[in-house]
Amino acid sequence: MMFGANALAETTPPAADTGTAQATEVPRKATVEELSFWYGHKQVLFAISMPIAEGCVTALIGPSGCGKSTFLRCFNRMHDLYPGNRYGGRIILEPEGIDIISSRTDPMVPRLRIGMVFQKPNPFPKSIYENVAAGLRIRGVRSRAVLDGQVEKSLRRAALWEEVKDRLHASAYTLSGGQQQRLCIARALAPEPELLLLDEPTSALDPIATAHIEELIDELSARYTILVVTHNMQQAARISRFTAFFHLGRVIEFGPTEQVFTRPRESMTQDYITGRFG
Amino acid sequence: MAEMLVIDTHQRIAKARRRDLLFAGLGLVVLFLATAVLLTLILDLVVTGAPHIDWDFLTNYPSRRASRAGILPAWVGTSLVMLVTAALAIPIGIAAGLYLEEYAPRSWVTDVIEINITNLAGVPSIIYGLLALGVFVYLFRLGETILVAGMVLALLVLPVIIVATREALRSIPQEVREAAFALGADKWQTVSMYLLPAARPGILTGIIAALARAIGETAPLITIGALTFIAFLPPSPITSEPPFLSFDWLWSPFTVLPIQMFNWTSRPQAAFHELAAAAGVVLLVMTLAMNGLAIYIRYRTRRLMR
Numbered sequence: 001m002m003f004g005a006n007a008l009a010e011t012t013p014p015a016a017d018t019g020t021a022q023a024t025e026v027p028r029k030a031t032v033e034e035l036s037f038w039y040g041h042k043q044v045l046f047a048i049s050m051p052i053a054e055g056c057v058t059a060l061i062g063p064s065g066c067g068k069s070t071f072l073r074c075f076n077r078m079h080d081l082y083p084g085n086r087y088g089g090r091i092i093l094e095p096e097g098i099d100i101i102s103s104r105t106d107p108m109v110p111r112l113r114i115g116m117v118f119q120k121p122n123p124f125p126k127s128i129y130e131n132v133a134a135g136l137r138i139r140g141v142r143s144r145a146v147l148d149g150q151v152e153k154s155l156r157r158a159a160l161w162e163e164v165k166d167r168l169h170a171s172a173y174t175l176s177g178g179q180q181q182r183l184c185i186a187r188a189l190a191p192e193p194e195l196l197l198l199d200e201p202t203s204a205l206d207p208i209a210t211a212h213i214e215e216l217i218d219e220l221s222a223r224y225t226i227l228v229v230t231h232n233m234q235q236a237a238r239i240s241r242f243t244a245f246f247h248l249g250r251v252i253e254f255g256p257t258e259q260v261f262t263r264p265r266e267s268m269t270q271d272y273i274t275g276r277f278g
Numbered sequence: 279m280a281e282m283l284v285i286d287t288h289q290r291i292a293k294a295r296r297r298d299l300l301f302a303g304l305g306l307v308v309l310f311l312a313t314a315v316l317l318t319l320i321l322d323l324v325v326t327g328a329p330h331i332d333w334d335f336l337t338n339y340p341s342r343r344a345s346r347a348g349i350l351p352a353w354v355g356t357s358l359v360m361l362v363t364a365a366l367a368i369p370i371g372i373a374a375g376l377y378l379e380e381y382a383p384r385s386w387v388t389d390v391i392e393i394n395i396t397n398l399a400g401v402p403s404i405i406y407g408l409l410a411l412g413v414f415v416y417l418f419r420l421g422e423t424i425l426v427a428g429m430v431l432a433l434l435v436l437p438v439i440i441v442a443t444r445e446a447l448r449s450i451p452q453e454v455r456e457a458a459f460a461l462g463a464d465k466w467q468t469v470s471m472y473l474l475p476a477a478r479p480g481i482l483t484g485i486i487a488a489l490a491r492a493i494g495e496t497a498p499l500i501t502i503g504a505l506t507f508i509a510f511l512p513p514s515p516i517t518s519e520p521p522f523l524s525f526d527w528l529w530s531p532f533t534v535l536p537i538q539m540f541n542w543t544s545r546p547q548a549a550f551h552e553l554a555a556a557a558g559v560v561l562l563v564m565t566l567a568m569n570g571l572a573i574y575i576r577y578r579t580r581r582l583m584r
Contacts, residue, residue: 076460078456078459078460081455081456081459083383083384107459108462108464111459111460111461111462111463112462115460115461116460118453118456118457118460120453122451122453122454122456122457123457124454124457124458124472125454125475125476126475134458134461134471135461135462137471138458138461138462138463138467138471139462184457187457187461188460188461191461191462
């Protein structure tokens with residue numbers, strides 16, 4: 001079965017190899033079509049097209065300022081919070097096929113269905129429990145039993161439960177940086193998102209905390225569709241099934257991670273992953 | 279050729295230490311001087327006034343004889359006026375600050391409002407008194423009442439609360455807003471669940487500053503026609519018949535502690551000057567009690583915030 005192979009062909013050379021075919025055969029959670037983005041008059045994304053495979057980790061790599069975070073933040077309309085930003089193209093969210101970035105779509109639609117973890121841990125100035133329960137409270141969940149259950153389940157999935165179960169009502173700021181980031185992951189998981197956006201989730205963490213989070217992403221990939229921005233190519237290679245290489249606001253190469261890292265089609269990708277620039 | 283940069287480490291450190299020591303010493307002296315002056319003033323007031331404070335002083339009406347004069351209408355008046363001021367200025371100030379900081383679109387209208395509010399904070403209080411006299415007393419015919427006094431003081435301190443609210447909201451990291459919106463919160467949820475609680479300490483500080491300024495104001499209240507000699511109390515806010523609450527006191531003439539003090543200090547007899555000091559102590563205690571309450575609330579809400 002082919003899911004909009006044309007869209008894919010626009011970013012990758014027409015000489016599609018087995019990798020591209022593989023990417024299109026997995027069912028899709030979303031399809032990015034000709035996505036462009038402007039900060040005021042400055043265009044930072046240029047007609048990006050790629051599929052987001054369901055139930056897989058897709059990694060976005062590239063040098064600083066290449067637009068990968070900007071790209072990620074289009075998915076939950078974070079750019080709407082600031083004046084003067086403009087989107088072009090479409091991001092189709094499956095299964096209904098709604099266009100996330102259409103001005104007719106309320107930004108709350110994607111935000112209620114898509115979770116996000118930011119680069120810097122950003123817990124609310126509230127207790128650990130209230131942080132995880134936040135998304136449910138926002139959705140109007142009142143039942144104590146439901147809240148308790150979902151808070152525990154999310155903290156367990158974020159591999160934080162054992163460390164915090166005795167102090168759920170302590171301030172989130174009493175946690176270490178790595179714990180805070182796992183708390184933010186738990187907070188994003190609690191409302192059961194269909195898609196999880198991770199914006200360099202380990203860049204502010206030490207190697208041990210990073211390893212924790214990477215393991216966690218691996219476990220979560222069994223259950224969630226994950227889109228992760230990372231600076232760290234080894235990390236992308238370790239945790240993702242598909243990889244998109246960004247450069248100056250364009251997707252230079254997209255394909256299964258293994259192929260992108262071992263047999264890149266583009267020389268620029270080759271240069272980046274071997275550390276010749278970036 | 280690159281020249282080797284040679285630094286005498288010991289000399290460099292010694293210089294840094296001397297400089298720090300000098301500044302710390304200077305700071306200590308200045309701090310001591312300022313505190314000493316303030317303490318002297320307060321101590322003088324307390325020493326002069328405190329012996330006169332007793333039950334009679336708090337429960338008597340003013341009198342021509344210093345030994346029988348009291349401040350009952352004054353402290354009741356001050357309390358009621360502050361109640362009206364707080365009830366008007368706090369919600370309106372917070373709402374205005376919230377709107378300007380979180381809701382208002384960037385436009386020239388917003389800019390004009392902003393410049394006006396900042397300038398209003400610097401307008402002399404007597405100007406507010408004239409405005410209230412013209413608008414509230416003469417135009418709206420609200421009379422020389424507690425309501426008008428509360429309204430004029432609320433106007434006077436509104437900019438302080440608005441500015442404090444905006445500063446408090448602005449100091450909340452943008453990540454908090456992003457986190458809330460990313461979780462699917464709408465604007466009001468973001469504001470009420472995350473921004474206002476985080477801004478509460480800053481807003482409370484602004485409220486303390488505002489009410490402390492209002493409680494000491496004399497000029498605008500004299501301008502609107504507060505009485506300087508009063509021998510009755512406003513109607514009680516609590517009544518014996520349903521609905522048990524009465525707002526008739528809003529329409530009552532009044533006096534306040536600073537006016538009573540002003541009145542007594544302008545008399546020739548020294549005994550009245552001492553009474554003025556005693557009234558000053560009561561005013562100080564009321565201000566401190568108000569601040570204490572705000573600090574307590576701030577402390578309680580701060581426990582979860584780092």
